[in-house]
Amino acid sequence: MTESRLTDAQRVVVTGLGATTPLGGDVASTWEGLLAGRSGVKALTEDWVDLLPVSIAAPVAVEPSEVLPVPQTKRMDRSGQFALIAAREAWAHAGAPEVDPERKGVVIASGIGGVTTLLSAYDTLKERGARRVLPMTVPMLMPNGPAAVVGLELTARAGVHTPVSACSSGAEAIAYAADMIRSGRADVVAAGGTEAAIHVLPLAGFAAMQALSTRNDEPQRASRPYDKGRDGFVLGEGAGVVVLETLEHARARGATIYAEVAGQGITSDAHHMAQPDPVGAGAARAMQEAVRSAGAEPGDVVHINAHATSTPVGDVAEDKAIRAALGDATDGACVSGTKSMTGHLLGAAGAVEAIATILALHHRTAPVTTNLEDIDDDVTLDVVRGEPRELPEGGLGLNNSFGFGGHNVALAFRTV
């Protein structure tokens, strides 16, 4: 049975959730979309679409300019705006805890950083000269910009950090934040990931790798993890932030506890810059470590929010990795591929999907995987399709995130 061996002062729990995603401007609308099987993928209408073989993406459902005042948006990259919106929701959701600023931390990851700021500033430089480049350009384009934005918002002085590990960045941020608390550096940490890279250049780069779906005529059917007809991922954008604190701290202030960050595993492949290890050895080790550090057994895993980006190679490699990690217990865990609805939020994916995993455990309901019509013969997992799946009481939920560069992060959650 899954039981923690740690004291209440060492156990890290989740007390607040915040998000802005292609499915909604907050956690409630995002979760509703994940249960309903709603797609956030759309046809792009920008002029530059004609330059690309891909003309679909999953933009945020609510533009930040509808939520933040103009002077604020002008001094922040779009990724910083997403992070601020998600962090404000998460902090309010946690009940805006009273914390000594020197015991308050922030860890907000990004895969690519302020790429739209960088590219538009370069356009300004070429077209209008150096004097027209905004003085806030560097703080806006630096990858730690969103973390600094949130750190200023929350007056966090225990440390503000930005892990960068491509598509596992958001999950790595949560793992780092949990370590900050366990090691005694902070009492409360806001952690998550943000990404705003729907721009012609990142899209051209991913398209050149042949990583993106080109199902341009059917945007809502383009992201289809595990389906035989999958042909790549759909680029999404948004942010997810969670508030973490010790179980002792949460109970002392009477906070609602959504889940415990029970364990975590972080490994690296050293196999290839962009391709997953074909047998998923590094990913399997990450999952095993997440289960082990939770004081649990593979048989305790009841649900997995898989990385499942809808690429032909990646989905099968993850299937092998899960089976290598959990063995026969694999069949006892139902798997959700929520990128089928949100698209791939890169550095925000791990955070948004951690929130989906936490809510699946909290509500005992696993979200669906849409567009799975004809399952790949090499996929052996029990994938949730059609309708959301009721989860049994107890057990662990795993959230997998893998990134270019060979990064593997698995987070293990359980309800308290």
Next chain:
Amino acid sequence: MAASEQEILEGLAEIVNEETGIPTGDVQPDKSFTDDLDIDSLSMMTIVVNAEEKFGVRIPDDDVKGLSTVGDAVAYIQKASA
């Protein structure tokens, strides 16, 4: 024809409002950019560059330091565009 003092004040107030959100009515000649309007040096540089474009003047960085009030900036722009 060069802009009048009032036209420069109104144009400058619009630039300040766009950059910082400060209501245009608060941008008055006696106000200090830093002490009264709480405008930091980074926003000030953006305001200066936008003012250069709007009024067709050049305000060298060394001269920006001397513009402590809105009235100083209005007078500088009027003189530079005369």
